[in-house]
Amino acid sequence: MNDFKAYLVESDAGGVRAGFTRLTDAQLDAGDVTVRVHHASVNYKDALATSGKGKIIRRFPCIAGIDAVGVVEASDSPRFRAGDSVVVHSHGFGVSHHGGYAERARVPADWVNRIPDGLTPLEAITLGVAGYTAALAVDLMELNGCAPARGPVAVNGATGGVAGVAIDMLARRGYEVVAITSKPAEAQYLRELGAASIVAASELQTGSRPLESARWAAAVDNLGGEPLAGLLRTMNKDAVIASIGNAAGIELHTTVMPFILRGVRLIGVNSDNDTALREHLWQRMATDLRPQHLDRIRRVVPFDRLPSVVDDLIAGRNRGRAVIEIDAGG
Numbered sequence: 001m002n003d004f005k006a007y008l009v010e011s012d013a014g015g016v017r018a019g020f021t022r023l024t025d026a027q028l029d030a031g032d033v034t035v036r037v038h039h040a041s042v043n044y045k046d047a048l049a050t051s052g053k054g055k056i057i058r059r060f061p062c063i064a065g066i067d068a069v070g071v072v073e074a075s076d077s078p079r080f081r082a083g084d085s086v087v088v089h090s091h092g093f094g095v096s097h098h099g100g101y102a103e104r105a106r107v108p109a110d111w112v113n114r115i116p117d118g119l120t121p122l123e124a125i126t127l128g129v130a131g132y133t134a135a136l137a138v139d140l141m142e143l144n145g146c147a148p149a150r151g152p153v154a155v156n157g158a159t160g161g162v163a164g165v166a167i168d169m170l171a172r173r174g175y176e177v178v179a180i181t182s183k184p185a186e187a188q189y190l191r192e193l194g195a196a197s198i199v200a201a202s203e204l205q206t207g208s209r210p211l212e213s214a215r216w217a218a219a220v221d222n223l224g225g226e227p228l229a230g231l232l233r234t235m236n237k238d239a240v241i242a243s244i245g246n247a248a249g250i251e252l253h254t255t256v257m258p259f260i261l262r263g264v265r266l267i268g269v270n271s272d273n274d275t276a277l278r279e280h281l282w283q284r285m286a287t288d289l290r291p292q293h294l295d296r297i298r299r300v301v302p303f304d305r306l307p308s309v310v311d312d313l314i315a316g317r318n319r320g321r322a323v324i325e326i327d328a329g330g
C-alpha cells in the first residue's frame, strides 16, 4: 500500500479541524510494530479530539483514534510477528502519535496486545479503550473490597460506551447493577445488558448536605462534576467509587465527610498502563470479565460516517460503542 486513507486533525489560527486525507507510510510516526488497521472505535476522548471541544491532541497534525484492531504487517519487536491479530490503544495513540483512524498504524510495541483466545477482533474493538477501562475499574474496585454481597453498584452515564461494558461485566459477576441515565427511554437496552434497575439522572439532583441517605456499595463514575459529588454524598459505609470520566465536568466540589465518616474510597482509573497490567486485563476480558452482550452494545459504522458519530457523542446522543470499519476488506 503506497498511500492510505486517514482522518487527520490539524490546527491553525482558525482552530482545530479534522478531515479525511491520504498519507504515506513515510508520514507515520516511528514505532516497532506496523499494523494494517481493520477497525477502530469512537470514544468520548476521540469526539473531544476531532471536534476540537477538548484539548486532547498534543501534536498537530495527528491522526485521531485512541484504539484500533488489525493485523501486524511488520514487527521489530520479538513479542509480535507478521500476521498476529492485535489491539492497539492508550499512551500517545491518537493523541501525540498518529492513531487508529487510518488504514495503517506504526506504534511502540508496548501499546500493542495480541487479541487473546476467546475474543474476535470485532469483540476486541467493541471493548477497546472503553472496555479496557471498565475492566481496570472492576479490577481495582475488587482489590479495594468490592463484592456482590456488599450491595448495589451504581453506574452513571449508563448509555455510554464505558458504562455499557461495565454494566455487562458487573452483572455477569453477580452484582446488582443500578444504571443511572439521562435517557430513561433506553431502560430496555440497559436491562438487556444486565442492569437490575434504572434511575433517571434527574432524580439524583439532591441537596448539598455533606452526607445524605446511603444507597450504593460501589459506583462506576463516568461523569465527574456534580454527578460524582452526588455519589460521594450517598455512598454506603466503606463503599468504593471508581473515578473514570468527566463527561459532566472536571470539577469536584465535595467535603471530606464521605471519607472520614463513611470510609468511602475514591479510586482513580487511568488506562495508560504497563505491559504486564495490559496483558492481565486483556486476558480477564476474554475470560472471567468477558461481557455477554457485546453484539448489543456495538454498532458498526463505515469510515466515511465517523464525523456524524462524533457529533452524536458530543451532543450526548450516543448509545453503546460505535465501531468504525476502517478497511472494509478486513
Ligand SMILES: NC(=O)c1ccc[n+]([C@@H]2O[C@H](COP(=O)([O-])OP(=O)(O)OC[C@H]3O[C@@H](n4cnc5c(N)ncnc54)[C@H](OP(=O)(O)O)[C@@H]3O)[C@@H](O)[C@H]2O)c1
Residues within 6 Å of the ligand: 042, 043, 044, 045, 129, 130, 133, 156, 157, 158, 159, 160, 161, 162, 163, 180, 181, 182, 183, 201, 222, 223, 243, 244, 245, 246, 247, 248, 269, 270, 271, 272, 313, 316, 318, 319, 320
Ligand atoms: N480514565 C480513563 O483512562 C478513561 C478511559 C476511557 C474513557 N474515559 C472517560 O470516561 C467517560 C465516558 O467515556 P465514553 O467513551 O463511555 O463516553 P460516551 O460513550 O460518550 O458516554 C458518555 C455518557 O455520559 C452521559 N453524558 C454525556 N454527556 C453528558 C453531560 N454533559 N452531562 C451528563 N452526562 C453526560 C451519557 O449517558 P446517559 O445519557 O445515559 O446519562 C453518555 O452516553 C468520558 O469522560 C471519557 O473521557 C476515561
